[in-house]
Amino acid sequence: MRLPRPLGISGPSLWLPAGRQSVAEAVAAGLLDQDTADELGLQGLPVAELAPPEMAVEAGRSALRAAGLDARAVGLVLHAWIHYQGHDLWSPAHFIADRLGAEDAVPVGVQQVCNGGAAAVELAAARLFVEPGLGHALVTTADAFADPGFDRWSGDYGIAYGDGATALVLHHLPDGANGRSADLVLHSLSTVAVPRLERMHRGDDPFSPAARSLGPRVDIRRTKKAYLRAEGLEAFTGASARALRTAVESCLADAGLRATGDTPLRYVVAPRLGRKTVDLAYAPLLTKLTGAELLRPGADTGHLGAGDTAATLADLRTHGTLATGEYALIVSAGAGFTWSCLLVSGA
Incomplete structure (x- = not known):
């Protein structure tokens, strides 16, 4: 995607829960064998107690704070995920926008599995150029891979799944601005x-x-x-x-x-x-x-x-x-x- 001009990324944030399970603990518990652990090359995985949309709100707050942006300046909230978000027929993107105070934003869910975060950035970029008055776009992601529905250590080949959330603000760069206008x-x-x-x-x-x-x-x-x-x-x-x-x-x-x-x-x-x-x-x-x-x-x-x-x-x-x-x-x-x-x- 050739951008007409570069865009700014401000406040990219990673929110991780305090809970963790080390590889040694997982091996001792029989959740994976030592050979698989060696192939993964991990120290451990973050394990959440919060639901994914709640984590996304925390990441979103961090991103807005780091960007120095009021949530009311956000015109678009894109939320991407791959696993269950806590309710059966429901929009987590609207929950995130509401909890952040992005009351004028249009919330949209993005489902492109593990590539969803990148897809959301691409969609946000396109929207910013076709709708100049949009303001700022907030992109969030969040997932939790809890038992009993998901085996974070051995449910896939060559991948172990950690809980956490991310957020970033995508926006136009001001013309002729002095100083740092984005991260x-x-x-x-x-x-x-x-x-x-x-x-x-x-x-x-x-x-x-x-x-x-x-x-x-x-x-x-x-x-x-x-x-x-x-x-x-x-x-x-x-x-x-x-x-x-x-x-x-x-x-x-x-x-x-x-x-x-x-x-x-x-x-x-x-x-x-x-x-x-x-x-x-x-x-x-x-x-x-x-x-x-x-x-x-x-x-x-x-x-x-x-x-x-x-x-x-x-x-x-x-x-x-x-x-x-x-x-x-x-x-x-x-x-x-x-x-x-x-x-x-x-x-």
Whole structure:
């Protein structure tokens, strides 16, 4: 997505609960074996007591406070998630907007599974350009992967799921402003989808009348096994590599950069997946395409559902990772499958 001009990202925030379960505790409890723990490469996972929308409100408050913005200046609230939000037929985005005091905002829920956070940023960017009077867009994500419905440690291959929420404010940069007008600058976005891979998360399961009708827990391993039996691993890895390459090259090209070792990127940032998954599916291609230093966030959070992208943006702000004019390419992926890239720089 070629932006007519860069946008500002202010107050990107990551809200994590105080509760945690270490890898050692999980292994001792029989929730995963030591070999799997080593492949994940995690220290532990955050474990929440709050419902996801309540966590999103906390993250939203942090983002608005860090951005120095009154909630009444928000014209759009986009909320993304992948797992149950606490009620059966209900809009968490409206709850978040109401609790934050964004009384003039239009709340919208975004369902693109783990790529939902990146998709929400892309939708917000498009809306800002077609509706100049919109003001500011607030993007939130939140997920909790609690028993009995979800096995956060062993319900998937190569991924462990942590609870938490994120938020950021997306807005136009003022013309001719002096001083710091944003925490980060968004230069371009790209999204590539391969819809034929949707079976990875459907498998051979029949359509059912209600959630978890086929079993008491979300079982991603079952559906992936069924896909691999029918299609083979190479069908997925080949399509994934092609889509990832296209997403990277398109994002850089839309910002006037090239996907070569000469690209002026300081960092390229992988999704918050297990260490072995990143090593196999992301690290070789991203390093070859960009020549940038690969960052592997998430050792202390695990995969945050729809929140990986915003969590990385929050890390960049909190740690002051990017100096003014330095670039980072943030990679996101989600079931379906969809891959997104965001190119940002220090403000």
